[in-house]
Amino acid sequence: MSISSAAARQHLRPEELKVGGGQNAAQEAQLQYKGAQVLRVEAVTEFQKDVIKKMQDEQVLDTWLNPAAGRTHVDIMVPATALDQVKAELQNVSATFRVMIADVEAAIKDENPALSESELEELEGRKGHRMTFQNYHRVSDIHGYLDYLAQTFPDLVSVQTIGSSIEGRPLKMIKITGAKAGPKPAFYIDGGIHAREWISPASVSYIIQELVENREKYAFADSIDFYIVPVVNPDGYEYTHNGMRLWRKNRKDAQKGRCAGTDLNRNFGYKWGGAGSSRDPCQEIYAGSGPFSEPETQAIRNFVSSLGTRVRGYVTFHSYGQYILYPWGYDKKVPPDYTDLDRIGKMAAKKMREVGGASYTVGNSASLLYAASGGADDWAKGGPRVKYTYTIELRDRGRFGFLLPANYIVPTGKEAFAAIQTISEEIAATG
Numbered sequence: 202m203s204i205s206s207a208a209a210r211q212h213l214r215p216e217e218l219k220v221g222g223g224q225n226a227a228q229e230a231q232l233q234y235k236g237a238q239v240l241r242v243e244a245v246t247e248f249q250k251d252v253i254k255k256m257q258d259e260q261v262l263d264t265w266l267n268p269a270a271g272r273t274h275v276d277i278m279v280p281a282t283a284l285d286q287v288k289a290e291l292q293n294v295s296a297t298f299r300v301m302i303a304d305v306e307a308a309i310k311d312e313n314p315a316l317s318e319s320e321l322e323e324l325e326g327r328k329g330h331r332m333t334f335q336n337y338h339r340v341s342d343i344h345g346y347l348d349y350l351a352q353t354f355p356d357l358v359s360v361q362t363i364g365s366s367i368e369g370r371p372l373k374m375i376k377i378t379g380a381k382a383g384p385k386p387a388f389y390i391d392g393g394i395h396a397r398e399w400i401s402p403a404s405v406s407y408i409i410q411e412l413v414e415n416r417e418k419y420a421f422a423d424s425i426d427f428y429i430v431p432v433v434n435p436d437g438y439e440y441t442h443n444g445m446r447l448w449r450k451n452r453k454d455a456q457k458g459r460c461a462g463t464d465l466n467r468n469f470g471y472k473w474g475g476a477g478s479s480r481d482p483c484q485e486i487y488a489g490s491g492p493f494s495e496p497e498t499q500a501i502r503n504f505v506s507s508l509g510t511r512v513r514g515y516v517t518f519h520s521y522g523q524y525i526l527y528p529w530g531y532d533k534k535v536p537p538d539y540t541d542l543d544r545i546g547k548m549a550a551k552k553m554r555e556v557g558g559a560s561y562t563v564g565n566s567a568s569l570l571y572a573a574s575g576g577a578d579d580w581a582k583g584g585p586r587v588k589y590t591y592t593i594e595l596r597d598r599g600r601f602g603f604l605l606p607a608n609y610i611v612p613t614g615k616e617a618f619a620a621i622q623t624i625s626e627e628i629a630a631t632g
C-alpha cells in the first residue's frame with residue numbers, strides 16, 4: 202500500500218503555505234494539526250521499526266519519540282489525512298498502537314493559556330519584566346527577563362549577545378558570576394536547540410531565576426561562573442508560536458518555502474554527519490551542509506571555546522522522555538571517565554525525583570536511546586573536553602509529549618535545577 206500520497210505529504214509541509222507570508226498563512230499552517238493524532242506504537246521487530254522509518258522518510262508522519270533500547274514503543278504524529286493509511290499499514294505488520302493525543306490541534310489550544318498584551322504590560326509594570334512560570338513565553342519576554350536581571354543585579358549578572366540567528370535574532374547569554382575571588386570553574390547551560398521543546402527554555406529560565414533571585418539558598422553558586430543561553434534557536438522557537446507549533450529545526454532557507462531548517466543538534470563538529478543524522482534537507486535530522494554550518498552552533502562553539510579549560514560543566518536541555526544522557530551519541534561507546542558521569546547523573550536523578558516527583562533514566566546516549574551524530578554534548582566532550590557533559594531530556598514520558606501543559610513548568614523547572622545543583626556541587630567540590 203502506498204501511503205505517500207500527495208495530500209499526506211502536503212500536510213507535513215505546511216511551510217509551503219508560508220510563501221508570501223502573512224497572518225493567513227500562519228493560521229493555515231496551524232490548521233494542519235486539526236484532527237492530527239499522536240499514536241504510541243509497539244514496534245518490537247526491526248521490520249516494524251523499518252515500516253515506521255520509511256513513513257518518516259517519506260514525511261507521511263513525524264516521529265516524536267524514536268525506538269530506544271530500554272523500551273519498545275515509538276510515538277508518531279500523523280496528520281488527519283494520513284491516519285487511515287498509517288493505521289492500516291501498522292495493522293499490516295501487526296504493530297499494535299494506541300492513541301496518546303486524539304486531536305493535536307486541541308492539545309495545542311490547551312497547553313498554554315497565553316497572557317494578553319495588557320496582562321503582560323501589567324506584569325511588566327509591577328515586576329519590571331514579563332516573565333512567569335505559569336505560561337510559555339515569547340523570546341522577547343525571556344530576553345527581557347535577562348536584561349531585567351542584569352539591571353537589577355549588576356554586581357552579579359551581565360548579559361551579552363554571543364551571536365545572531367540566521368534571521369538575525371540575538372543569541373543572548375546571561376553570565377551569573379560566582380562571588381568568590383579569583384578564577385573559578387565555568388558551567389555552560391543552554392536550552393531551546395529544538396524549537397518545539399518549549400519546556401526547555403522555560404526550565405532554563407527557571408534555573409536562571411533560582412541562581413539569581415534565590416541565590417542566598419545556594420552556596421555552590423559562589424564557586425562557579427554560570428553562562429546560560431536559554432534560547433539557542435530563537436527563529437525556530439518564534440516560528441512554533443506564530444507558524445508551525447511542532448517545528449524542530451532552525452530556519453535556514455525558510456524563504457525557499459520547503460525543506461527548510463537544519464537540525465542544530467546534528468550540526469556540531471565532532472563526528473559530524475555519522476549515524477542518526479541526514480544529508481537530506483527535507484529530513485528532521487538534517488545535519489546541515491557541513492560541521493558548524495549554522496550561525497547558532499558557531500556562536501556556541503566560539504563562546505565555549507573562548508572560556509578555555511575553565512569549563513567543567515556543559516548541560517543542554519531537551520524534551521521529552523525523562524533521560525539524563527552522557528556521551529557518546531555518535532556510537533555505542535563511552536568516554537574513559539564515564540563512571541564519573543554515570544555516578545553524578547544518578548545522583549542528579551535521585552535529587553530530581555525528590556524535588557519534582559518524576560523519574561529520570563541515566564545512561565549513555567547511543568546505548569540507551571539511539572545513535573545521533575553531531576550533537577552538542579559529543580562536541581563538548583570531544584572538542585573542549587568538558588568533564589561533566591550531559592543532555593537532559595525533560596518531561597514528560599509521552600502523555601503530552603512536546604505539548605506539555607504550562608502548569609508543568611514549575612515542577613519540571615525544579616527538576617532541571619536539581620540536576621544543575623547536583624552537578625555544580627560536584628564541580629565546586631572538585632574545582
Ligand SMILES: [Zn+2]
Pocket residue numbers: 395398519520
Ligand atoms: Zn531535542
